[in-house]
Amino acid sequence: MSRPLRIAVAGNPNVGKTSLFNLLTGSRYKVGNYPGITVETREGTIRATKGWQPRADTPAPTLVDLPGTYSLTPISEDEAIAFRTLTGTIDQAAPDAVLLVLDASNLARNLYLALQVFELGLPCVVALNMVDLAADAGVGIEAKQLEAALGLPVVATVARGGVGLDALLHQLDRLGQGGLPKPAPRLVEPASSHTALRACLAKLEAGGVSPARARWLLAAVAADNLELCGASVDERERAASLDPRDLEQAIRSLVELRYAEVDRLLAQLPSSGQQPGQAGQAGQALAPAMARSAKIDAVLTHRVLGPLSFLLVMALVFQSIFSWADPFMGVIEAGIGALSELVVGALGPGMFTDLLTEGVLAGVGNVVVFVPQIALLFLFIGLLEDSGYMARAAFIVDRLMARVGLNGKAFVPLLSGYACAIPAIMSTRTIASFKDRVVTILMIPFMSCSARLPIYTLVIGSLFVADAPVFGPFTQGGLILLSMYLLSTVSALGIGAIYKRTLLPGPTPPLVLELPPYRLPRIRDTLHQVWDRTADFLRDAGTIILAVTIVLWGLLSFPQVDEAELGPGETAIERSVAGRVGKAMEPALEPIGQDWRIGIGLIGSFAAREVLVSTLGLVYGIENADEDDAPLREVIRDAKDEAGKPRYTRLSGIALLVFFVYACQCMSTLAVVRRETRSWKWPAFMLVSMTAIAYLAALLVFQVGRLLGLGL
């Protein structure tokens, strides 16, 4: 058997490319990652259908789903990946053919990418997708007409409904049969009047560079993004030698020539109603495909109703990850608890049992407990993205995010950070620039996540009168809690603005955002995406979280001591490695109003912030403090130091709260940051900087408070 044909699937965003890929491959695919970046390509084998069977002598072709792009000019990583896959790199040969997916209702823009693909000279089949919506909008065209205009096989499809699938499969099959004669690259050629373009192309092509690659290099230089294209030294030198004024003119001529060719092709499609929209024609104000969407947008991007509905949608998303995930997380925790009991019952008490229950099972629990939040967030994001609403959300909040120096796409990840930083950080992949993604990732852990709540309530409940009225319906507890959330939000935005201007400087990312027609999301595609993300988390971040949980268990449990050896009031945890480290840390903790007991709690809470409660419980010899923290609250409230004064004051309580607002007490966050940035550099920076900020803030609160005589 020969090797299977590799076919790249290319197309603009929002053209139904992923639906088509999922249908053709039966959703059996591998997610591939490029080293150093998180742009994904998916690869799967074409599946037999009722109307099409692969032949016995040749393996079924393989499809490679490329990121959706508007062009092949490397402005973002997506486009660079699309181009590199299409042209081939050192470690990966170019594909044998291309399946080009076009939105039937928007050829005037879709054909631009098509021309760039044709320039590569690969055999090509066109899927004219969403022909039903195009016909509804009154801009339907016949596949035969487009076929005649392009001189390529064109199949009309409706990916959502599975229409045209068999015809497409037969066309892809035919690609394999004919031995794939390579068509000549279809290049737009400069006329004699395009002197700048001719000069630039001649210089680039002189070194034996193919005409298609020369055009791509030209665009890459013009876009100041040569580093994205993996150009050779010789190519770089040639590119650098281009006259800047020529270059500026050349790129304009090149794009204009391509669009002129698009318009020429459109003119050959009679009765399409998709004339290119040259000025002076009697066109409608709206794009035809947007007629229905404009009515929805009359509400969803309305001056008043728009922001209101946006708040409503975000409240729903936020509420769902904040509270709908709760029952599932409860079930997971109960399941882990039941398993632990089974293990204890089967093996009896002992160190090995402890390792299994408090190390391994607790670690598995620490990983799996995030799954409901991750799954829910990506379900919502997927549905909103697919329906077209996400673009509107970015449209509405862009102005606010631009103040920080980011664009509207950073908003949803930041908001999700209130629930949990893990899914929030995973959802930053939609941000095009890596620098801006890192800025957003560094901001997210400052948002007060739900795991901080048990700590806030423990400290407030111990040292303050939580329900003491302050004014109106507001109580001490409520106001302190509100202040912590405000502090975290303001800090996250402020730190983002600072990082954006110092650490990772760059211009505010431009916003060139298509507002696609609204469509019913295809739930199956969304569920696939949810599964991909969840599996990715379990595989990559999960292993780190599991390992760290076991290490932390060891630190808190060893060396083991006999209970008879313990002095009065002493607990076993004090003698552990963590206990000793906690005691050694005391000189550093004193200036922020804490003692070694809190120090041990801080070490334990690195597994997850809320573990502070159970670790403090162990320090004070209280079992199950995380289920009912009332006894622990009393002990903390009544604790006295050697001189008989209260061990914890309200001021030290506030200092601890402020510490937890800023501290990165969460190994899972660090594990996910490593996964998303593909290096230990950023998680290390995050841990060190956040701990330093937390310490300084707590120091400031405690020392200034003491100076002002606020023993509270």
Place this chain on the structure above:
Amino acid sequence: MAFQDDNPMTLDGLNLGQRAEVLAVTGHGSMSVRLLEMGFVPGVEVALIKRAPLGDPLELRLRGYHVSLRRAEARRVQITGVTA
């Protein structure tokens, strides 16, 4: 072709519902290339459909689709022949 003065109007100066013809995209670098490739080439008709609730960005129609640009980016697109 309408007359060209030294400071042509730019896209951010359109009123709601108005249409105009693209004259040129100014500047250089990735943003200008992106605008060109999204279809802002000379001769194309652009209409201002809406402003975002906070006044920025803009929703524009060209070449059969709708796109959102900030005013700062729209300022790079010179236009002519404004009609209601």
